[in-house]
Amino acid sequence: MPHNSARACMALLLAAPLLAGCLERGQSTMVNAAGDDDDAFCRASSKVGSPEYVACRKDRDVQRSNANARADRQQRDLGEYMLNNPVHP
Template sequence: MRRYFARAHIALILLAPLLVGCLERRTAPLADAAGDDDAFCRANNVQQGSPEYVACRKDRDVQRQQAEARADRRQRNLGEYMLNNPVRP
């Protein structure tokens, strides 16, 4: 009984780092996206506060949201593929 208990704890300790990696999936992909967007729009000679600047920032937001949606869709498709096509050694 004691040997089984020890094996369960060892297995849990070995699996814990793998599970922690799954929890960090939804971290922000860009640490300072606002600064990057501002630099991008200013590099295109758009003055801050102008309607063109607002449109530039909105376009950057839309592009980021679409990229995140594509990444989420790819992850979901990969998970479904792995469930539907298991590898049996």
């Protein structure tokens, strides 16, 4: 029995760094790449609840969505390139 638990512990230690990379992909919905808060950015130019504030938040959401789509597309393109152009040692 101790041999199996040591083997399971070793497998967990080897898999942990691989699984940790999955946690880094997610991005906060309230903070952009520069670290600015969308709410604070839009409050600086208009009052909360005003049409200008709502438009500012919508614009920021669209910009973030486009940036995420662009990053996902680049990642997919890289994967396809690597599949179609394997390097043989």
